[in-house]
Amino acid sequence: MEIQEIPGGVTAPKGFTAAGVHCGIRKNKSKKDLALVFAEKPCDAAAVYTQNKVKGAPILVTKRHLADGKARAIICNSGNANTCNADGEEKAREMCRLAADALHIAPEDVVVASTGVIGQVLPIEPIRDHVGTLAAHLSVDGADAAEEAIMTTDTRPKQAVVECKLGGKTCRIGGMAKGSGMIHPNMATMLSFVTTDADIDAAMLQKALRAAADKSFNMVTVDGDTSTNDTLAILASGLAGNARITEEDADYLLFEQALENVLIRLARMVAGDGEGATKLLTCVVEGAADEHTARVVAKEVVGSSLVKAAMFGSDANWGRVLCAIGYAPVDVDVKKVDVSFSSVAGKVDVCRRGAGIDFSEDDASSVLMRNEVVIHIALHMGEATATAWGCDLTYDYVKINGDYRT
CATH class of the missing domain: 3.10.20.340 (ArgJ beta chain, C-terminal domain)
Incomplete structure (x- = not known):
């Protein structure tokens, strides 16, 4: 039942690369504002979202894309929430299409997220102009850049990785998160993206994610405000080679415990980095x-x-x-x-x-x-x-x- 904490981020599990670039959504040219996570093969996937009645357009698109429990990429911008905009869903779908074209996959296999100011129109041109460069920068060393690109008022990065044995095979779970203000999650988090090389079907992945979120991000509050864009998504590549988890057996329980470890560590980082916080x-x-x-x-x-x-x-x-x-x-x-x-x-x-x-x-x-x-x-x-x-x-x-x- 040993779970070992190791360095790294979303590229620590087998089969994942990541990248982050400055595309121009944010005025600060030294700050990356567009992130991409990519899996070398189709993944089982799951997510939980904000329960705020006002939901960012990316959530509506991502929900439809994950209805089949499959995904292969995550694209996320910071600096603009793409929320409460008449063309919001159109822009979110376009982000998926742009990422899919650059990666040669189907748009429906892309998870999309945005974070930043609510109610301002998201300019799609900077994303269109830089998504090719973003894809070209994908690397197993790209986790730090991707993390930086999703941050808004965060003052420090938030990443965590654990390693454990499932059926005698070494499996890893890696995660990154952003969140500093507007933090009072309800069945979700701010933005958090998690990867794992464990082989686990989508239904069990969803079950484990909900259970782990309840004991981690759902127990965090900074200011009592539940964001409109809260999304916690996980992709499982299955490349660790363990026997596929399809029921609540010992391997499932260990996986859930390991996932909970990652999410609690990220949740603590979010709380400790609350806007203006000293403690x-x-x-x-x-x-x-x-x-x-x-x-x-x-x-x-x-x-x-x-x-x-x-x-x-x-x-x-x-x-x-x-x-x-x-x-x-x-x-x-x-x-x-x-x-x-x-x-x-x-x-x-x-x-x-x-x-x-x-x-x-x-x-x-x-x-x-x-x-x-x-x-x-x-x-x-x-x-x-x-x-x-x-x-x-x-x-x-x-x-x-x-x-x-x-």
Whole structure:
């Protein structure tokens, strides 16, 4: 059952190449803005998407293309979301056609995604003019360039790879993600593309992806805003040579666990790189009556603006944690709740059975000043647990979003 974390990105699994170039959608010529991932053979594929009623045109096109559970390429631009545009679907289909022509595959085998400003018309000319160059740059060394090309307000890349044995064969799962603001996923992520060389059919791939997303990206919040373009897609080349996974056997369970590892690592990177953030917040809820309760409480706490602001100020204002638990839409006996904060600087208990206890403010401040803080909550109502991730709320979040469009 060993899962090993190794360096790399979406080209680490067998059969995948990637590239990223600057095509001109973004004004900053030093920033890549068009990415491509390509598989040397047709892949089983799956995806989950935003549940926002307003959906980017690329999602509508990608859903149709993945209806048969097959794909071979992913094309994605940054700088423009291609959302709420009268010609949005036409542009998304054209992106697929352009990529398909450059790769000599069918347009229906292309996953398309866009990220950036909502409501501005996507210029197709820069993509048309550079897709040939993009395809020519495809390489097993192209994962970093592809990752850079999908980033918007991200300050650092987000990639993860794991390796495990399925049926005695070494299999890899590699992923990349972008996301910094407008992060409050619901059955999806911001943008994340995952590849694997495991041989697994599309139905089981979809099942594993949903399960892993629920424990990773669906437990992340930066600002409470669910994006219009959230897409998490995975392609499986099958080139590892393992016996094809078609049911929930031991190999499937290991694959799901390995996929969950990759997505949790990416989710933590997204939370820690929240717009203007200085701290990664982790909320661990224990002793819940059921997993749903634990998940809801954990996400409410890391999503609370008052909790996030207190963490920015290194203020052990545990009353804000209790407040967030209190308005969570689940049954909790607040008179049983314990709360503590921890970091590499130590741990401090601040609340016992729903009431404050004596603690050193200096010690608490020292704990909370670190760049990763864990909020521990014990509900004492059962055995279920859950973990959610978020970040602090800083002055820079408003600065970034005050003039994001202009």
